[in-house]
Amino acid sequence: MGMANQVWLYDTTLRDGAQREGIALSLEDKLKIAHQLDRLGIPFIEGGWPGANPKDVQFFWKLQEEPLTQAEIVAFCSTRRPNITPDKDRMLQAILAAGTRWVTIFGKSWDLHVTEGLKTTLEENLAMISDTIEYLRSQGRQVIYDAEHWFDGYKANPDYALETLKAAKNAGAVWLVLCDTNGGTLPQEVNAIVKEVVNSLDIDPNGEGFPKLGIHPHNDSGTAVANGLAGVVEGVRMVQGTMNGYGERCGNANLCTLIPNLQLKMGYHCLSEGQLTQLTQTSRLISEIVNLAPDDHAPFVGRSAFAHKGGIHVSAVQKNPLTYEHIQPEKIGNERRIVISDQSGLSNVLSKAKTFGIELDKGDIICREILERIKTLEHEGYQFEAAEASFELLMRQALGQRKTMFQLKGFQVHCDMLQGEGTPYSNALATIKVTVNGEDKLEVAEGNGPVAALDSALRKALVNFYPEIAEFHLTDYKVRILDGGSGTSSRTRVLVESSNGKQRWTTLGVSPNILEASYQAVVEGIEYGLLLGTKVKEPVELS
Known part of the structure; x- marks a missing residue:
């Protein structure tokens, strides 16, 4: 894990994202999302909690039959329960049975949760963290430790919160992830607290050496993305989030916003340039799979993110896009839309046609016809991002290659x-x-x-x-x-x-x-x- 400017992305759409009200993913949906995230180049994909949910058990089995090409699929679980040994904990047996190389374990950082929630001692909680990680290490697993309620725990009792991280570090966790579970922390607090962690645990702020720091922000204060960026500035090297910011309550940090900010604005490496151009398509495909309307005004990936309507805007953008655009939309696979002209989209039709093995020429009148047809249909409510087969049929019709079957x-x-x-x-x-x-x-x-x-x-x-x-x-x-x-x-x-x-x-x-x-x-x-x-x-x- 070299590269000082590498930020590792960890996607939890399939677990934390699926906890959003109104999302119910079938096994097929989960597999489709996992394969798309893998194509996008996300290095860590959290697949679910196999001990808590039979559908998640099946999901890990299915992925052994249809393995991912580059991503590590991660199983998620809590530390062992109080006063038993890890090898006797059924939850941990289910984790081992999932057969993943990487496991994410979450434990308590906040003394209030230990004494009131778990009804156990602060000492036993430290043992639960280190025993669990040591046990999984002995079974050949790599461990990511999620410090639940980390920021609240630190504010309530900084010494004890740091003890829990040290227990995870000494037990051999590769990553220590600071979770803002209630989503109430603000960016300047994240800056200050991450700095404290780096100093207290003697962590390399350039992300070299082990353990490395991660962050898992929630969006209850509307600052999840900003908190992720603030953490990275202070030495965090893994950001955990979800596609489109799905998640319980107000959602998780939105990877569709985080990735372009980290890579295009801050100079960190997350994805290859080619993968980054798939970001918009991935965002829209996943919104169709979870059956939630995409947010047209989402930063970077929304349909309106680079749409220009006012006359002055339009003429300025046509002369020089930098006048009203903070980045080039093509870099993340989005497109500029001039809402009142027919200039937008020709190149899109051409490149789309190419993916179906259809060569079109920009000067070809058929190109214009296809574009006009798409515009009319999109105005009526057709969305072709998630229905590529219909799009290909539409192109073939314009080219006179569509046979009438019946x-x-x-x-x-x-x-x-x-x-x-x-x-x-x-x-x-x-x-x-x-x-x-x-x-x-x-x-x-x-x-x-x-x-x-x-x-x-x-x-x-x-x-x-x-x-x-x-x-x-x-x-x-x-x-x-x-x-x-x-x-x-x-x-x-x-x-x-x-x-x-x-x-x-x-x-x-x-x-x-x-x-x-x-x-x-x-x-x-x-x-x-x-x-x-x-x-x-x-x-x-x-x-």
Whole structure:
């Protein structure tokens, strides 16, 4: 771990981020996020607490089957409980079974929590910290020690708080992470307290030697990112945070803001330049996976972060972007948007087309057509960041490369709510009529909901013509209301993820009618799957 100017990023979206109200991640969601963070170049990804949660146990198993390329996946757990030995603590056995090289252990720094919360002695708490770390070291694990409530504990009893860190240091922890668990600390306090820690524990402020310091800020005072930056200035070399700042209460430090500030403003190394350009895409992809609308006004990665509207702004930016932009948006994969002109986005279309193996020329009229079409659709509520399959179909249509696989003559969906003994039972029946190669086909299918029934009927109608459809299945279905103010007549955006067992792809539909939007997304999902079959049989990474 060389490089004095290296700051190590530690992402806890999958644990701390998932504790945000309104986020519920499936196992598939967690795997998708982990692989995307790995591609982005995040060195440490915290996967969850395998002793506390069966889904997390499965997650660590799955990652052994589909390993990450560069990131260390980290299991998270508390120190042993009071008055037992670590080898008898079931929680720690679950941690070892997760099979990760790195483990994060959190322990108490605040004397109040030890005596009131754990109902044990200050001495026993120190033993819990050192025993646990020594035990994990003896089992070949590398340990990151999270000092929970560190800043509050230090303010209440600085001597004891420092004792807990020394116990972790002497037991062989590689990292000591100072947590602002309640999120109440301000940047100037972080500066002063980190300085004290560096001096008391004799830590190299350039991040050489061991142990190294980390920080885990929460955003309850709105200063989580600033606290992370303040810590780094004083010698912290790991910042723990989440994508988009997700987390319980007011969230964690937002890595999408921290990373560009550390790298582009402060000269620290976090990611390679190429990886940094994936930041915006990663932020938006993860917001779609957790099904929360992206914050358009988020620093750096928001859609409006480099949008210029006022006439004077626009003419100045077109002459020299530095007039109204603090960094070049391309560095983090965002783009300048001139809200009133058609100049924005051409290069984006070109580079996007390239990723699908489609070569376009800037002077080509088709380029303009695709751009106009995208603008119109985005205005209606289409978002192509997370639905690349739909985007490719749109490009192929403009290029005249989109075959009509079938024509819809019409569909009907009928839903019953059956009240019986116990829970109400809903059942849906879909009838669909399509024309394929001049032949009409009428099919009926049932499903536990209208979209499932529609999907089944469509597949039944097409499978004789396109046998590979038998391999396709829906792996995810998400609905977002686009204009909440309109009540039940709002437009909805539907995202459907499909798979053929080897690859995954995402398509979308938008309509005031949720079934119409779902139908669009399902149809494009089938069409794109068939297109994949005719392309080179190389797997295309789409998800």
